[in-house]
């Protein structure tokens with residue numbers, strides 16, 4: 123098992139992301155109490171319904187107000203094992219906080235995310251025992267076979283999980299708590315999926331994602347990094363050696379524009395650029411003093427634009443092919459980007475990149491529609507760096523490893539969102555690879571639902587034990 127220190131030792135001490143400080147630092151005890159005291163503990167709490175993992179929000183807030191911080195974290199983790207990172211990365215403005223009754227009265231809604239961060243951060247501070255270890259001993263050393271089999275009602279199962287992102291981590295953690303063997307295979311050197319490699323640093327730094335992973339591992343989950351399923355391990359091996367397989371593989375490489383001049387220096391896929399910025403010191407990818415264009419209108423495009431502005435770009439312009447209303451990025455995130463000085467050009471379709479005689483990037487030729495800021499026709503936007511944020515490829519190859527697993531027209535693995543069941547009775551799936559790319563909280567909900575479904579299936583009707591709330 124990897125300790126937190128071992129995981130952190132794989133992270134370079136010098137990383138660009140560390141230049142971007144936490145935007146919403148943790149509450150002090152006094153601030154948390156004051157904010158918790160404002161909650162009305164609504165009987166039909168709309169905030170709960172707005173949370174994809176349906177955390178009992180008024181209960182966890184009440185526990186903070188009464189000084190029971192560990193109990194508060196337990197309430198959160200029972201529904202959302204990754205409540206620590208979700209507290210920091212969830213778009214609460216459109217989820218729980220957006221549903222808080224205070225909004226209807228034009229008063230400041232309860233800062234649910236910051237309270238959740240306070241409770242989970244305090245309760246999982248270094249040295250704390252995993253909170254969900256039950257007194258009968260579900261949390262165990264990986265070789266604690268006897269204890270585990272009693273937890274699993276004599277039906278201890280082995281599950282292989284592909285990818286160490288939020289979907290698999292949640293699924294594996296809840297399975298381990300039920301006494302099953304959960305082994306995650308991750309192709310990268312660091313576990314965590316986009317929580318480690320993609321989330322904007324002002325929400326979550328990589329070391330904080332790793333802190334949470336060490337906590338999940340301490341529940342009894344094993345993670346093998348540097349192992350790519352389909353290459354280092356075959357699907358047929360997993361089907362033979364495990365009782366079930368969970369595919370939490372996320373999405374693939376950044377999609378390219380496929381226009382002239384794209385192959386060459388200065389142009390990056392958005393998630394590849396973010397990963398380099400989060401996990402290393404820039405080597406030729408620094409936006410400092412550069413004129414940056416970010417192509418796309420989704421949340422990834424907005425994140426890159428904000429990050430470049432915060433890292434000292436001379437100017438940052440987002441280039442989007444339709445109107446503002448059609449952008450898939452959240453309005454509150456775009457507002458944040460504008461405050462950092464990001465400009466937006468709409469109705470602009472990239473036509474070709476322009477380079478000088480030495481091959482250096484000099485501009486992007488775009489085709490502008492008539493109802494844009496400028497005159498219709500073609501125009502060249504000067505730039506030194508471009509990030510292309512127009513989506514990521516889907517994971518057909520991994521589906522092909524498992525007979526019966528199919529992919530839909532969008533390239534997503536076909537799975538029942540309630541259980542994760544795919545066309546192969548032994549294979550389950552969840553997270554971005556089945557929904558095409560949503561939020562961390564959706565991936566966590568998927569992983570948890572599959573763990574509960576498997577546990578119910580394996581416990582069978584003779585064992586009516588109810589372990590986790592539904």
Ligand SMILES: Cc1cc2nc3c(=O)[nH]c(=O)nc-3n(C[C@H](O)[C@H](O)[C@H](O)COP(=O)(O)OP(=O)(O)OC[C@H]3O[C@@H](n4cnc5c(N)ncnc54)[C@H](O)[C@@H]3O)c2cc1C
Pocket residue numbers: 211212213284285286287288289290307308309310313314315316317320321322325349350351352370371372373393396421422425520552553554555559560561562563565
């Ligand atoms: C730039 C960016 C910013 C985002 N910001 C936010 C945010 O602020 N808030 C929010 O809630 N959501 C955000 N999201 C979305 C969120 O990160 C995802 O919804 C979530 O991480 C999906 O989790 P997952 O487990 O399905 O996949 P991932 O997090 O993508 O994890 C999949 C893992 O599987 C591994 N893998 C893939 N194939 C294999 C294989 N064959 N063998 C072994 N391992 C494999 C990958 O290396 C990866 O580690 C963001 C996404 C992006 C791209």
Ligand code: SF4
Pocket residue numbers: 160161162163164167168169170179180221222223224232234
């Ligand atoms: S809706 Fe707002 S006030 Fe009501 S319980 Fe939820 S957080 Fe508290």
